[in-house]
Amino acid sequence: MKPRKPKVCKVCGNEFVPYRSFQKVCSGQCALVMVRREQEKKKAKEQADKLKMRRQAVKPRSYFINMAQSAVNQYIRERDRYKPCVSCGTYTTSQWDAGHYRTTASAPQLRFDERNIHKQCVVCNQHKSGNIVPYRIELIRRIGLSNVEMIENNHERHKWTIAECQFIRDIFRSKLRELRKQRKAG
16 A cells, blocks of 8 residues: 655644545644634634624615516516617617516506516606607507506505515526526527
């Protein structure tokens, strides 16, 4: 059997010849020091996790709604990437928004509904308050009159919970990843 190569001790830094191939320290004293360090690291990680949970619990519901809305908007902009603005039909603009047909203030229950959100240029979405009349015409062409009427006639109020918002965020992040993979593949 050939002799083992010398290793450097993880604790004291001295060079030693190990008895076993997986040995990391040179002596029992160094092993005790290493175990204590690992326990301290584990305890510090648990405390950091508890602190993270407490910080998460303090955040308001609006924070989670904004996180979910951001994920939905990213997905919508990617989904409609090669389509023109839903209102004016332009392909060129400085920035694209994910515009809602029925606003989040007037219909919060439709805030995350994919049929209610489409790619829109900043001018139409922000400066022309959504440019609703041409939006409706294009929306009928894209999703059909029955779906548009369903959106317009939906008056059920819904208060989004934190758990729902986190779930929606996760769903749309995975949809976005999947869509990007499909586009990259072909």
